[in-house]
Amino acid sequence: MTKQLKKGFGSDNHSGVLPEVFEALAGASAGHEPAYGTDEYCEKARRVFKENFADSAEVYFVFNGTAANVLSLMACAQSFNSVIVSDISHLNEDECGAPEANGGFKLVSLPSINGKISADQIEKKLIRSGDQHYSQVKVVSITQPTEVGTLYTIEEMTSISQLCKANGLFFHVDGARFIYSAQALGKSFRDLTAGVGVDVLSFGGTKNGLLGTEAVVILNPALNKNFQYLRKQRMQLASKSRFHAVQWLEFFKDEKWAKIAEHGILMAQTLQRLLEKQNLLEVVYPVEANSVFVKIPKAWVKPLRSKYFFYIWDETEFVARWMCSFDTMVEDLEGIVAEVQKLSTSVI
Incomplete structure (x- = not known):
């Protein structure tokens, strides 16, 4: 299997x-x-x-x-x-x-x-x-x-x-x-x-x-x-x-390192754009490297984590940290954004 x-x-x-x-x-x-x-x-x-x-x-x-x-x-x-x-x-x-x-x-x-x-x-x-x-x-x-x-x-x-x-x-x-x-x-x-x-x-x-x-x-x-x-x-x-x-x-x-970095930055910027395009979540820090920090409702954490694991950076404000890697794909970004979209239209 x-x-x-x-x-x-x-x-x-x-x-x-x-x-x-x-x-x-x-x-x-x-x-x-x-x-x-x-x-x-x-x-x-x-x-x-x-x-x-x-x-x-x-x-x-x-x-x-x-x-x-x-x-x-x-x-x-x-x-x-x-x-x-x-x-x-x-x-x-x-x-x-x-x-x-x-x-x-x-x-x-x-x-x-x-x-x-x-x-x-x-x-x-x-x-x-x-x-x-x-x-x-x-x-x-x-x-x-x-x-x-x-x-x-x-x-x-x-x-x-x-x-x-x-x-x-x-x-x-x-x-x-x-x-x-x-x-x-x-x-x-x-x-x-x-x-x-x-x-x-x-x-x-x-x-x-x-x-x-x-x-x-x-x-x-x-x-x-x-x-x-x-x-x-x-x-x-x-x-x-x-x-x-x-x-x-x-x-x-x-310069393999440069290709890794270029990809990680691109993925983070793409994730930010996807969120902004659908007016989903607040990005709380400038996206300058390979991370995106977003403020999410507390009730969303568990269901969202069940699909895509991430850490809560600030548990007082419920700011999540989403990290991109050399193997992050656009489909991964679209997947988590789709889950956010579902949560935004449902009652938990």
Whole structure:
């Protein structure tokens, strides 16, 4: 019996793995290769990351996004330091205290507007610099795209970076969906990292069609000194590292990442248009990446979820988050819109 394929809008890490990635993994499985990142695939991947980010860039593969974020911050900060984040950041809301538990530093959250924080907000948190009674700010972390699918412009990133440099702070970017920012803004990875003074990037793979691999991209050479030891100590060094590297090689091949991002953005924009065309639901954030946030009646949640799974982002206002992936099809969009249409004309 053929299993019926389930599709939903819960998350872009609910989707599967790119077929080309599976083929690449199978190809890399033939024969033997040295372990712990000393194989030819890892060496080639390191060159590819340098070509795409900066000549000085170094890449370290890890198993998940939490590790990428936490290790990035641990490379920058000590236990008496603090890290400035947005109030809705993954670091602040969805890492189960991993930054604090592993790094010992304090997270200082700022109220976000459309998911973003500004240089002006950050500057106000630096007033107690040098005060021995106060956790010393050492890192600013932003998410690009933000948790609500909005984008920092080059100018906004540059403004934050300049403030960081002027005050001896490191600039970290949580880029679990970073490919969407590059595609939507029409900028290269180099433009959005080294070009604006980012020190370290958590670069997402799992949400973008890869299998259990994320990358920490260090742009500031000073942060490389102890990173290999941090990664090993925190149990993120893969023995058969070639199975990390080969996925990223496939990801960058013929700019496959750009095709993934272009498709995800198109699907999100199409979903927004379908909803607006039928005057269905309120889209509450600008659709700039691969997500659509809509306010729905509470009574609709259960019946709609029974057809297409999704998460409620804000349970006070019943704002749903609908994520599009590399395998989202127009039929999926039409399907959920049709279900919304049915609910809008029925009494529950």
